[in-house]
Amino acid sequence: MPSRPRAAWPLVAVFGAGHLAAYLLPTVVGRLSSGLGLTPAQAGLVGSALLLSSACAGVVIASLTSLTSLTERHGPRRLARLGLLLALTGYGTAALTSSVPLVVAGAAVGGLGSGTATAVAAAGIAAQRDPHRVSALGLLAVSATAGALYLTIPRLGGGHVLPFAALASAAVLVWPATGLLDGSGTRVGVRAAARTRLPRQRAGAVLAAAMVCWSMAQNALWGVSGRIGTVQAGLSEVTVGAVFAVGLGAGLAGVIGAGALGARLGRAVPIGVGTALIGGCIVVSSSARGLVSFGVGEILWNLFYPVVLSYLIGLAASLDPRGRWAVLVGSASSLGVACGPVTGSLLSEHAGYPGMGLVLCGLLLLVAVPMTAVALGAAPRREITEVALPVRDRAPQALAS
Numbered sequence: 001m002p003s004r005p006r007a008a009w010p011l012v013a014v015f016g017a018g019h020l021a022a023y024l025l026p027t028v029v030g031r032l033s034s035g036l037g038l039t040p041a042q043a044g045l046v047g048s049a050l051l052l053s054s055a056c057a058g059v060v061i062a063s064l065t066s067l068t069s070l071t072e073r074h075g076p077r078r079l080a081r082l083g084l085l086l087a088l089t090g091y092g093t094a095a096l097t098s099s100v101p102l103v104v105a106g107a108a109v110g111g112l113g114s115g116t117a118t119a120v121a122a123a124g125i126a127a128q129r130d131p132h133r134v135s136a137l138g139l140l141a142v143s144a145t146a147g148a149l150y151l152t153i154p155r156l157g158g159g160h161v162l163p164f165a166a167l168a169s170a171a172v173l174v175w176p177a178t179g180l181l182d183g184s185g186t187r188v189g190v191r192a193a194a195r196t197r198l199p200r201q202r203a204g205a206v207l208a209a210a211m212v213c214w215s216m217a218q219n220a221l222w223g224v225s226g227r228i229g230t231v232q233a234g235l236s237e238v239t240v241g242a243v244f245a246v247g248l249g250a251g252l253a254g255v256i257g258a259g260a261l262g263a264r265l266g267r268a269v270p271i272g273v274g275t276a277l278i279g280g281c282i283v284v285s286s287s288a289r290g291l292v293s294f295g296v297g298e299i300l301w302n303l304f305y306p307v308v309l310s311y312l313i314g315l316a317a318s319l320d321p322r323g324r325w326a327v328l329v330g331s332a333s334s335l336g337v338a339c340g341p342v343t344g345s346l347l348s349e350h351a352g353y354p355g356m357g358l359v360l361c362g363l364l365l366l367v368a369v370p371m372t373a374v375a376l377g378a379a380p381r382r383e384i385t386e387v388a389l390p391v392r393d394r395a396p397q398a399l400a401s
Contacts, residue, residue, distance in 0.1 A: 008134050010177040011124045014080050015138035016145060017087070017174040018118030021050060021111065021167055022337055023146035025219065026226035026244065027153060028107075028163045029341055030237075033227075035159040036100055040227060044345030046104055047223055048338050050111040055334030057083070057115030061123075061327070076181040080120045084178065086113030087171040095164035103160065110167060115334060117171075119327060124181065125317075126326040132314045136259040139306045140252055145170070147248035154241040200378075204325040207316060207374045208332035210367045214275065214312075215333040217360040217367075218305060219340025220347065221282050225298060228286060228353050233294040243295050247302030254307040267311045267318075272372035274308035279361035286357025312371070318378050 021028070025047055033043040061079070090110025094103045121138070128134045153162045198204070229240035258270070278301060285297025316329035347356035 008128060010180040011121045011134060012137045012141050013174045013177040014117050015121035015125065016141035017084065017170045018114045018121060019142045020145060020170050021054065021114045023142055024149060024163050024167065025223055025341060029223055030226040031160040031163055036103065041345045041349060044223055044341040046107055047341035049104060050107040051338035053108045053111035054115030055331060055338045057112045058119045058331035058334045061116060061119035076120045076124060077178050080117055080178045080181055083113045083116030083120065084171040084175055086110065086116065088168050091164045091168040095161045095168060122330050123327055131317045132310060133259055135313050136255045136310050139255045139310060143248045143251045143306065147245040150241040150244040154238045198320065198324055200319045203374045203377060204319050206370050208329045210371045211312065211329055211333040212336040213363055213367045215336030216339045216343055217363050219337045220344035220360055221285065223341030224344040224348050228288060229294050232353050233288045233290055235291060235294065243298050247299040250299050250303040251306045254303045255310060258307045258310050267315050268372050268375035270311045271308055271375050272368050274304050275364050275368040278304050278308065279364040283357045283361050287354040315375050315378055
């Protein structure tokens with residue numbers, strides 16, 4: 001059993017690299033608008049294209065994993081390296097050109113790489129003895145990295161180059177970790193999963209559908225948060241970046257707290273109450289007219305969001321000990337993440353930022369009900385840990401992102 005802890009950190013590294021694009025979404029969208037002259041709606045569409053390609057990769061990997069063909073033949077190491085290579089190629093191309101079509105194409109290819117890396121890592125995390133802990137470590141890693149970048153990028157100049165260069169660099173830095181991903185246990189788990197009927201289909205389908213809406217609401221705010229801060233609240237990009245960094249730091253504290261708390265409160269209370277609190281934070285942030293209200297809304301939202309996400313990922317993993325629902329729910333979350341930027345842009349253009357916040361809050365309150373119901377009906381994680389086979393853990397995006 002000592003091999004399991006050693007095997008966790010490569011998954012954490014690949015998970016973090018795959019999720020980083022969603023975490024940097026505000027600065028990516030903002031730099032596309034200011035650096036390439038795109039309108040906010042156009043920049044949001046590019047962000048959505050990046051995340052949609054990431055979601056599509058996750059869906060394809062999830063399907064192929066269930067059918068055993070791809071993962072069994074090539075293993076997680078090759079798939080993870082393929083994802084990182086696509087990320088490096090796509091984001092690197094976007095960073096090196098000012099041609100809008102090439103930037104869009106590069107973002108889409110990079111998104112495919114991010115989604116592939118995330119799916120491979122998520123499948124491995126669900127197989128761990130304590131997937132909640134490992135996924136929390138992954139969220140900690142990506143939050144810390146994104147926080148450091150939000151403090152650094154605004155001080156190094158404008159344009160779209162730096163965010164895409166950071167994403168490409170992350171793929172390079174994580175590459176050595178993929179050498180430790182292969183393991184016969186993963187392939188055994190995949191073969192066993194292919195022979196077993198997908199359990200709890202109704203609960204899994206409800207959770208997947210709810211996660212699309214939940215993640216879309218989160219990233220609708222995240223995709224326009226930079227513009228709320230600079231346009232409506234009247235803050236500089238450096239100040240907004242500092243707020244984001246503090247918020248991501250609060251997210252680190254929240255994830256650490258959630259990891260320490262574990263299952264003492266179950267999953268229903270953190271998911272239901274946490275989602276309601278997130279809705280309130282979105283209203284505060286979207287209505288901000290100055291530093292205090294903007295900072296309070298963004299920091300508290302960043303505090304609660306990863307906490308609830310960690311419990312949702314654990315809930316998805318508990319529905320199937322072989323990790324198939326974790327992969328599928330994570331892919332559904334990625335679809336919601338992909339729809340977030342354009343949703344936020346369109347809502348803010350037609351209803352204003354405060355109106356957007358009210359709509360998103362209402363949506364979150366609605367989806368909190370079925371997610372809480374699924375959590376109440378799910379078996380405790382300890383009942384399935386004994387039969388867990390290596391496959392996957394936490395959802396992104398992004399997944400959400």
